[in-house]
Amino acid sequence: MAEIEIDGAPADPARLAALGLLNYGHFTTLRVEAGGVRGLALHLDRLVRDCRVLFAAELDRAAIRERIRAVLPADGAPVIVRVTVYDPALGLERPAAPATPALLVTTRPAATVEPAPLRVRTVTHRRELPEVKHVGLFGLVHHRRVAQLAGYDDVLLIDGDGLVAEGATWNVGFLAGDRLVRPDGPSLPGVTEALLAGAYGGPQSREPVRTADLARFDAAFALNAGGGLRPLAAVDGTAFDPAHPLLAELRAAYLRIAADAV
DSSP states (O other), rough: OOEEEEEEEEEOHHHHHHHHOOOOOOOEEEBBBBBTTTTTHHOOOOOOOOHHHHHOOOOOOOHHHHHHHHHHOOOOOOEEEEEEEEEOOOSSSHHHHHHOOOEEEEEOOOSOOOOOOEEEEEEEEEOTTSOOSSSOOOOHHHHHHHHHTTTEEEEEEEEEOOOOEEOOOOOOOOEETTTTEOOOOOOOOHHHHHHHHHHHOEEEEOOOBBBBGGGGSEEEEEEEEETTTEEEEEEETEEEOTTTTHHHHHHHHHTTTTOOOO
16 A cells, blocks of 8 residues: 655645645655665665755755655565655745755555566657756656657657767666666766666776667666666667667676665
8 A cells, every 4th residue: 555654644735735836856766675775875865965956955864764664564565665855835936945855755566577678769858957856757757648649668868969868767778798888968876777887797888879879789778766677679760689688687686786774
């Protein structure tokens, strides 16, 4: 059963509505299994860092962990936990007022089967403050919706020169032989991306990747905390091998990363 709490109490409708009306805040999403999270410290670091950027306020890491523990299922079943930081009292007219951020913590069941490869198309779009995982998702959801109506699964963001940045809600990686290539376009520093980079023992690089270059890669994949590593079957008209053997090695390397107890 899904849980929704604000600062450890059942979500009050008025405080919850404030987030939708102002839509100013940030979040992180974690997959929790048996009380453990891969890269927990990185998720906490993100929340603390982004809170300083958006609210000039400090978050208590211990309080965040306490709030997460409070919503976990007793049987240890895998869930997706989203921790959203926002100020219910902040108004549209005076967003520069001193902020007292609240923690909105929600859960939903985590997928337990491996998802199908994604077919994506490119779209020229850049998130505002791409280094922050903020709640301003309108552009991403709109582009995803339009792509799905056109028969695709999702979108890959590029700039006007075809420089690849990131997926709608995921980082992207490519394989050229045994080299793991991560595009250096403006994007969110992903927790799963960082964990995989540390776990992979082969050659890797961060470099410009343009849509005109995609045919030189053997495989491509999406990365986020909710789904781990998910192969890309195609980007626009460029097909990739979703069963490339190195993808299985990368997924196994990621799954071997020890989870940290919340």
